[in-house]
Amino acid sequence: MNVKMEKQSEQKQTTHQLTMVQAVSDAMKTMLEIDDTTLLLGEDIGKNGGVFRATEGLQELFGEDRVVDTPLSEAGIVGTAVGLAVNGFKPVVEMQFMGFVYPAYDQIMTHVSRLRMKTMGRFSVPMVIRTPYGAGIRAPEIHSDSAETIFTHMPGIKVVCPATPYDAKGLLIAAIEDPDPVIFMEPMRSYRAQREEVPTGKYTVEIGKGEKIQEGTDVTIIAWGAMVPVAMQAAKQAEERGMSCEVLDLKTLYPLDRDLIAESVQKTGRAVIVHEAHGTGGLGNDILSVINDTSFLYLRAPIERVTGFDVPVPFFALEEHYLPSPKRILQSIEKVVHF
Amino acid sequence: MEEHFPMKKIMDDQGNLIDSSYANDIDEDLVKKLYYHMSRIRLFDRKAISLQRQGRIGTYPPFEGQEASQVGSALALDTDDWLFPTYRDHGAMLTFGSEMTRTFLYWNGRAEGCVPPEGKNIFPAAVPIATQIPHAVGAAWAEKRKGTKNIAIAYFGDGATSEGDFHEGLNFASVFQTPTILFNQNNGYAISVPIEKQMHSKTIAQKGLAYDIPSVRIDGNDVFAVYFETKKAVERARAGEGPSLIEAVTWRTGAHTTADDPSKYRPVGQGDNVVHPIERLENYMKNNDFWDETWIAKMEAELTQEVESALEAMEEYPPAKPEDLFDHVFTNPPSQLVEQKESYLDLIGRE
Ligand SMILES: Cc1ncc(C[n+]2csc(CCOP(=O)(O)OP(=O)(O)O)c2C)c(N)n1
Ligand SMILES: [Mg+2]
Numbered sequence: 001m002n003v004k005m006e007k008q009s010e011q012k013q014t015t016h017q018l019t020m021v022q023a024v025s026d027a028m029k030t031m032l033e034i035d036d037t038t039l040l041l042g043e044d045i046g047k048n049g050g051v052f053r054a055t056e057g058l059q060e061l062f063g064e065d066r067v068v069d070t071p072l073s074e075a076g077i078v079g080t081a082v083g084l085a086v087n088g089f090k091p092v093v094e095m096q097f098m099g100f101v102y103p104a105y106d107q108i109m110t111h112v113s114r115l116r117m118k119t120m121g122r123f124s125v126p127m128v129i130r131t132p133y134g135a136g137i138r139a140p141e142i143h144s145d146s147a148e149t150i151f152t153h154m155p156g157i158k159v160v161c162p163a164t165p166y167d168a169k170g171l172l173i174a175a176i177e178d179p180d181p182v183i184f185m186e187p188m189r190s191y192r193a194q195r196e197e198v199p200t201g202k203y204t205v206e207i208g209k210g211e212k213i214q215e216g217t218d219v220t221i222i223a224w225g226a227m228v229p230v231a232m233q234a235a236k237q238a239e240e241r242g243m244s245c246e247v248l249d250l251k252t253l254y255p256l257d258r259d260l261i262a263e264s265v266q267k268t269g270r271a272v273i274v275h276e277a278h279g280t281g282g283l284g285n286d287i288l289s290v291i292n293d294t295s296f297l298y299l300r301a302p303i304e305r306v307t308g309f310d311v312p313v314p315f316f317a318l319e320e321h322y323l324p325s326p327k328r329i330l331q332s333i334e335k336v337v338h339f
Numbered sequence: 340m341e342e343h344f345p346m347k348k349i350m351d352d353q354g355n356l357i358d359s360s361y362a363n364d365i366d367e368d369l370v371k372k373l374y375y376h377m378s379r380i381r382l383f384d385r386k387a388i389s390l391q392r393q394g395r396i397g398t399y400p401p402f403e404g405q406e407a408s409q410v411g412s413a414l415a416l417d418t419d420d421w422l423f424p425t426y427r428d429h430g431a432m433l434t435f436g437s438e439m440t441r442t443f444l445y446w447n448g449r450a451e452g453c454v455p456p457e458g459k460n461i462f463p464a465a466v467p468i469a470t471q472i473p474h475a476v477g478a479a480w481a482e483k484r485k486g487t488k489n490i491a492i493a494y495f496g497d498g499a500t501s502e503g504d505f506h507e508g509l510n511f512a513s514v515f516q517t518p519t520i521l522f523n524q525n526n527g528y529a530i531s532v533p534i535e536k537q538m539h540s541k542t543i544a545q546k547g548l549a550y551d552i553p554s555v556r557i558d559g560n561d562v563f564a565v566y567f568e569t570k571k572a573v574e575r576a577r578a579g580e581g582p583s584l585i586e587a588v589t590w591r592t593g594a595h596t597t598a599d600d601p602s603k604y605r606p607v608g609q610g611d612n613v614v615h616p617i618e619r620l621e622n623y624m625k626n627n628d629f630w631d632e633t634w635i636a637k638m639e640a641e642l643t644q645e646v647e648s649a650l651e652a653m654e655e656y657p658p659a660k661p662e663d664l665f666d667h668v669f670t671n672p673p674s675q676l677v678e679q680k681e682s683y684l685d686l687i688g689r690e
C-alpha cells in the first residue's frame with residue numbers, strides 16, 4: 001500500500017501522451033488502484049477489454065471481481081449497480097453504445113435519478129454510467145445515437161461529455177468521486193483522433209465547468225464532445241472570412257456552466273449552438289434559455305442552433321448529411337454576424 | 340438439466356444417419372436443396388468479409404459455422420410466414436427470400452437493405468439484442484387473430500436470453516399461445532462472453548420450461564436435425580398448439596464482427612474439433628451416393644455468378660439521397676421537418 005502511494009505521488013509530476021480512450025482507461029485504472037470499492041461492470045469489458053479497448057488490461061490487474069463481464073442485460077447491469085451503490089460500492093458501468101442504454105431507461109429514470117430524493121438522503125447512488133456516443137464512424141444501425149437530453153431531462157443526474165483526453169480523465173475521476181449518479185458520454189469519433197499530455201495519477205476536472213477554448217469577439221460558438229473539433233473547423237473558416245469566433249466547450253451538460261455562457265454571449269452579443277442530437281428537445285434549447293435568462297439585452301442577433309435533424313440517426317451512408325458540418329455552422333455564423 | 344434436454348442429432352459428424360426413422364424423409368431433392376442454400380450463404384458471407392477488408396462495405400458480422408441452423412430453419416417455413424432476424428441472420432433471410440443486392444446494401448449503410456421483396460414478411464435485422472422476440476410474438480398473435488395458418492419465427496443468440504425482452508416475449512407467447520418459433524442459435528459466445536458466464540443454466544432449452552413452452556435442444560450443425568425439428572414446431576404452431584423454443588447448438592467459426600478479435604478471448608484450439616456443417620452434409624452426400632461433381636461444379640459456378648452480379652448491382656446502385664433522411668420518417672411529414680429538408684438541400688445545392 002505504502003509503495004503504491006509513494007509511486008503515485010511521484011507519478012503526479014509526470015505526464016504521458018494518451019488518446020481519449022486511453023485517458024478514459026487510465027482514469028478507471030487510477031480509481032481502481034486508489035479505492036477498493038470501485039468496480040467496473042459491463043458487457044465484454046473484462047477479458048476482451050471492452051469493444052473500444054477502454055478497459056484493456058484492467059481485469060488482469062484487478063481481477064474478475066472488480067472488472068466484471070456481466071450478462072447481456074443493460075437493465076440488469078444498472079439495476080444491480082443501484083444495489084451495489086447503496087451498499088458500499090462505487091460501480092462504474094459501461095453501456096456498450098449509447099443506443100443500447102435504452103433497456104436501462106426504466107432503472108435510470110425511476111430509481112437512479114430519484115433514490116436520494118425519496119429517501120431524503122438516506123440512500124444515494126454514487127454510480128457512473130459510461131457510454132460511447134455519436135455518429136461518424138460508419139457504425140451499424142443504433143450504434144450512433146446521441147441521447148444526452150434523455151438524461152439532462154432527468155432531475156438528479158449529472159451529465160458529462162469531454163472533448164479531449166485531458167478532460168476525459170479528469171472528468172471521469174471527478175464523476176467516480178461524485179456522491180451522485182453521473183452519465184459519462186464518450187465521443188467515440190474522438191477516441192483516437194488526438195493524443196495529448198495527460199498527467200499520470202489522480203487529478204480532477206470540475207464537473208459543471210466549461211471552458212473557453214478560443215477567444216473571439218463577433219460570435220460565441222457553443223459545443224461539446226465530438227462537435228468541438230467541428231465547431232473549431234467552422235471557427236477557422238469564419239476567421240478567414242473576417243469573423244472572430246469565441247468557442248466554448250461545455251464539458252458538462254447538466255448542470256450547465258451558466259456563468260461561462262453568459263459572460264461570453266454578453267461580450268459577443270451573438271451565439272451559435274452546435275450539437276449532433278436532434279434539434280427538437282435538444283440541449284440547445286436549454287442553452288438558449290440560459291442566454292435568454294442572463295443575456296437577452298446583450299443580444300445583437302437571434303440565436304442560431306445547428307443540430308442533427310429531427311430524424312432518427314440514419315444508416316451510415318447518410319450520416320454525414322445528418323451530422324452538423326462546418327458548412328452548416330458557417331452558414332449560421334454568417335447569419336448571426338450579418339443579421 | 341442437460342439430461343432433460345439431450346442434444347438431438349439425426350446425423351453424426353461423419354455424415355452417418357444415427358436416427359434411422361428419418362431415412363425415408365431424406366431424399367436427394369431435400370439434400371441438394373439444403374446443400375445448395377448452405378453453399379450459397381457461405382459464399383455470400385465470405386464475400387462480405389472480403390469486401391469489408393477492402394473497405395467496400397462497413398463492419399460485418401459473419402455467420403460462418405451457423406449455415407445449417409439458418410438454412411435448415413428457414414427452409415422449414417412457408418412463403419407467407421414471418422421472419423424476425425438479428426444482424427447475424429442474413430443467411431436465413433437470404434434463404435427465405437431477401438434479395439442479395441439489398442443484403443449487401445444493408446452492410447454498406449443503406450436503409451434500402453431493410454426493405455424486403457414485395458409480399459415477403461421479413462423484418463429488418465434487429466440490432467438491439469432480443470428486441471425482435473416480442474415482435475415475432477405479436478405478428479404471430481395477429482395471424483392467430485386473423486385465423487390464418489401462418490406462423491412467425493424469431494432468431495436470437497445465446498446472449499439474447501439474458502435480456503428482459505426474451506423473457507417478456509416468451510411469456511406473452513405462452514400466455515396467448517401464439518404460433519411463434521423461438522429459434523435460438525447458441526454459438527457459445529456473446530461477443531467475448533462465453534455461455535458459462537452468460538448464464539448459470541446448463542441449457543437454453545430449459546428456459547422454455549418456465550413458460551410451459553415445448554422446448555428442444557438440437558445439434559445446430561446437423562442440418563437435418565434443424566430442418567425436421569423446426570418443421571415439427573412449425574406444424575404444431577399451424578395446428579394451433581402454440582409456441583416452441585428450439586436451442587440449436589452451433590459454433591461461430593469467425594469473429595463476432597470484422598471489428599472483433601476472437602484471439603483476445605477464445606482459448607487457442609477451441610472449436611477446432613467442430614466439423615463444419617457443410618462438410619458434414621458433404622460427408623452424408625458422399626456416403627449416400629448423392630455427391631455429384633458435375634452438379635456441384637455447375638452449382639458453384641451459378642452461385643459465384645449470383646454473388647458477383649449482386650455485388651455489382653450494389654456498387655452500381657444509385658447513391659443514397661439526402662432526401663431519404665427526411666422523406667420516410669412520417670407518412671405526412673410535419674412542416675418543420677419539411678423546412679429542415681428544404682433548407683438543407685438548398686445549402687448543399689440541389690442536383
Ligand atoms: C441491447 C444491446 N446491448 C448490447 C449490444 C451490443 N452487442 C451486439 S451483439 C452482442 C452479443 C450478442 O450475442 P448473442 O445474443 O449470443 O448473439 P451472437 O452475436 O452470438 O449471434 C452485443 C452485446 C446490442 N446490440 N444491443
Ligand atoms: Mg452467441
